[in-house]
Amino acid sequence: MVTVIGGSLGAQAINEMIPLLRGELGPGFQIVHQTGEGKGTGYEGDGYVQIPFLHDEYMPLLQVSLCVISRAGASALADFIAAGVPMILIPLPRSASRGDQIENGRLYHTLGCAYIVEEENPDPALIARYVRELADDSAVLSGMKEKIRWEQSSGAAETISQIIVDRSGKKMVP
Secondary structure, eight states, X not given: OXXXXXXXXXXXXXXXXXXXHHHHHOTTOOEEEEOOTTOOOSOOBTTXXXXXXXXXXXXXXXXXXXXXXXXXXXXXXXXXHHHTOOEEEOOXXXXXXXXXXXXXXXXXXXXXXXXXXXXXXXXXXXXXXXXXXXXXOXXXXXXXXXXXXXXXXXXXXXXXXXXXXXXXXXXXXX
């Protein structure tokens, strides 16, 4: 199962790309797609479920997913690391953000926890290739999950939080 987290104002490009991704993946994959209220894709088909918002089922769904496709916001990334789920990240471009999602995505890619797809080219074939690689190559999947487990236990969240605070020039509240 692949979980797609859309729904925010900046997720329209992801929402619009998912029907194409479904076609690229074929029938062997289940996609659960959080679209946001009133932001459905208009696509329905076998193996594809749209949900406006995930609530209590959010973390359990992430934990049983092969991977998650999402933007690269800090809160979402913390959730994905906590759930132990490999990521395919499509960071908001600099034209729509401060560039923090691009930096977040690069960091998690460098750490071996995520694939990165640029917003300017959210190629469904490339994303499908990443999903299939995780599904078909147990060494790749277990390697990525091992990197995520290391991140869970290494204090990485605190380190990343401190980097963000340091760059902001503000002091953390005790």
